[in-house]
Amino acid sequence: MLLRWLERPSVYHVDNDELYEVDDQAFEFLKRCALKGGSAPEEGEFIAYCLSEGLLTERPRGVTAAPVRKSPEPSLRFLELLITERCNLRCRHCYIGDPGAEELPVADIVEVLDEFNRMQGLKVLITGGEPMMHGRFWELNDFLSGYPLRKVLLSNGLLLNSRNIRDLNVEEIQVSIDGLEASHDAIRGGGTFKRAMRALTLALDAGMDVSVSTMIHPGNLGDFDEMERLFRGMGVKEWTVDVPCPTGRMADNPGLVLEPERAGRFLRYGFGGGFHSGGEGFACGLHLVSVLPDGGVARCAFYSDRAAGHISEGLERCWRRIRPLRLSEIGCDCEAVEECRGGCRYRAELLGDPMGKDLFRCAAFSREAGTPG
Numbered sequence: 001m002l003l004r005w006l007e008r009p010s011v012y013h014v015d016n017d018e019l020y021e022v023d024d025q026a027f028e029f030l031k032r033c034a035l036k037g038g039s040a041p042e043e044g045e046f047i048a049y050c051l052s053e054g055l056l057t058e059r060p061r062g063v064t065a066a067p068v069r070k071s072p073e074p075s076l077r078f079l080e081l082l083i084t085e086r087c088n089l090r091c092r093h094c095y096i097g098d099p100g101a102e103e104l105p106v107a108d109i110v111e112v113l114d115e116f117n118r119m120q121g122l123k124v125l126i127t128g129g130e131p132m133m134h135g136r137f138w139e140l141n142d143f144l145s146g147y148p149l150r151k152v153l154l155s156n157g158l159l160l161n162s163r164n165i166r167d168l169n170v171e172e173i174q175v176s177i178d179g180l181e182a183s184h185d186a187i188r189g190g191g192t193f194k195r196a197m198r199a200l201t202l203a204l205d206a207g208m209d210v211s212v213s214t215m216i217h218p219g220n221l222g223d224f225d226e227m228e229r230l231f232r233g234m235g236v237k238e239w240t241v242d243v244p245c246p247t248g249r250m251a252d253n254p255g256l257v258l259e260p261e262r263a264g265r266f267l268r269y270g271f272g273g274g275f276h277s278g279g280e281g282f283a284c285g286l287h288l289v290s291v292l293p294d295g296g297v298a299r300c301a302f303y304s305d306r307a308a309g310h311i312s313e314g315l316e317r318c319w320r321r322i323r324p325l326r327l328s329e330i331g332c333d334c335e336a337v338e339e340c341r342g343g344c345r346y347r348a349e350l351l352g353d354p355m356g357k358d359l360f361r362c363a364a365f366s367r368e369a370g371t372p373g
């Protein structure tokens with residue numbers, strides 16, 4: 001349980017990845033319990049209720065509670081940390097392209113996490129490249145246990161094994177799986193499907209939450225129903241489905257590019273949360289920032305060529321420079337706008353107009369499009 005003073009006083013259930021708004025009185029009470037270590041005797045019944053609901057916990061997490069201060073507005077809830085450019089795969093659809101060797105020093109990562117925690121952050125997404133290729137990954141992993149945040153490792157799964165999985169100080173592992181065996185291996189390399197699935201199984205057996213990320217490509221269009229059955233059956237918590245952007249290595253593989261009408265329908269697949277969505281009245285990325293391997297701070301990883309600043313200036317200073325985009329500013333006027341929130345702004349830009357429609361999302365929300373598959 002993590003007390004967070006966001007736009008409204010809130011409680012974040014780190015293990016369940018659920019955020020609750022509470023009123024001022026409840027917030028003050030919880031703050032007293034969490035930070036001062038005590039409560040009045042007449043509050044015993046309420047405490048018992050909170051314990052039974054998992055809102056309070058007696059289990060020591062071995063961490064120091066961050067001082068509760070008001071977050072900036074909009075609040076920064078999700079931090080995507082691209083800790084390294086290195087990767088052990090050469091996926092044909094990778095938006096990054098051929099990997100360099102840049103990586104964030106551990107000391108810088110720790111500073112960024114400290115500041116994110118003070119800013120009332122909720123969830124950190126550790127990614128790359130392949131994050132486990134970071135030269136000092138295990139040293140960084142040791143530091144992670146000191147943060148009360150929800151830590152998610154986004155990996156291709158290849159470096160996970162039965163010996164190291166239980167040493168990871170993360171609550172969730174997200175593995176990229178881009179289809180059933182044939183279509184996944186065709187894009188990621190022979191034998192990688194089995195290894196990715198093995199990583200999922202190991203993480204589940206170790207009691208971690210697991211999620212899956214899937215990119216839509218011409219080879220996997222017939223796989224989605226079966227993938228859904230597979231992932232639900234295994235107990236996958238969240239399944240993110242997206243369309244790769246034609247940048248990086250994908251630009252050298254034009255055969256992988258799908259038209260919005262063809263690919264967009266598959267965006268209806270997937271389940272669980274997602275950190276890209278905006279908030280009421282705002283477009284995507286309202287509560288998200290990305291820290292790049294060179295220390296740049298950008299709206300999201302796709303905007304690496306337009307960083308808002310550098311971590312050496314401080315995360316909060318960079319965050320305050322990123323202007324949230326209102327739905328009223330973009331050219332979306334359809335009924336689904338509050339649900340879709342204009343889709344992905346970067347994709348809209350690639351389609352010709354950063355303030356235009358994300359035609360892939362339009363296809364996903366189109367009533368005429370019928371059932372995917």
Ligand code: SF4
Binds near residue numbers: 299301345
């Ligand atoms: S531009 Fe696309 S990738 Fe970036 S935050 Fe928005 S939805 Fe996510």
Ligand code: SF4
Binds near residue numbers: 340361
């Ligand atoms: S469905 Fe299309 S028009 Fe509607 S909000 Fe999404 S991107 Fe905009």
